[in-house]
Amino acid sequence: MDMQTSFLDRLFESGLLIDTGVDGLYGRSGQFEDVISGFERLIGQYGGADGAEAMRFPPGMNRALFEKSGYMKSFPQLAGTVHSFCGSELDHMSLLQCIDAGEEWTKGQEATDIVLTPAACYPLYPTVAKRGPLPNAGALFDLQSYCFRHEPSKDPARQQLFRMREYVCMGTEDHVTAFRQLWMDRGVEMMSKLGLDVVIDVANDPFFGRAGKMMVNNQRDQNLKFELLIPVTSSAKPTACMSFNYHQDSFGQKWGLALEDGSVAHTACVGFGLERIALALFAHHGLEVETWPIAVREALWA
């Protein structure tokens, strides 16, 4: 059995994660959630005084805006769409017959106006663009959302529905790149308080297909994405628990985000993978929270 499967089994046995029968779709125990809320409090200790505007969107977003975002161009393999039954009574009868016969029944389902949110910041850009120009001094937002990515796996750190906490900064190039650097430094300090070993490395998003290779190279060459990596199931291949993304003015252009002086806004976002951070803590300090070092417990809950 590999390390990922055995860690997943131990998480199920301890009750921290709850098996649903689908890889990457898990319930979480109260204890697991306490770790996540403790970590979110710690985030607040670092970022709370920055004056970010908090917004919470549901885990589904407007399909038309998702289409405009270009997600299907870059990551079609990860997207999840919400479909519903929209048929007649006759259609309903044949649907039930299909289910009874164990046949494929979902083909007649029709797309709704909702798709599953792929990253916490996706619903934000069009929302902010609608408000009109941003102050020249920039703007800061605090987000958290369940996100969906279709990548079933036995690795407990790769889930299909997981929570992402994000700070998103909009403003000039200097402003948003300084914001990104600030959170790289804070991220390292936070994880060190939690007794976790980290490295920060340049990274890329999983762009689809042959055209995607160019996007990957471009992103890496320009240092547009960094990840904070922590060993969860492997020290040779540590897991990305935070990401630090500089979008240049691409979202500013796409969504029409402008500053009051008329220039196009640059944007950057910093994302915390909340389940991954909790899993890193359980992998490193053990499955019994009571036995964790006092300094770690204090950092989360004191």
Ligand code: 5GP
């Ligand atoms: P990104 O948008 O950089 O891919 O994701 C932001 C953060 O979300 C990542 O650094 C990671 O911590 C978390 N994340 C990304 N994919 C997954 C996943 O499949 N499962 C879980 N649990 N977290 C993920």
Ligand code: ZN
């Ligand atoms: Zn983001």
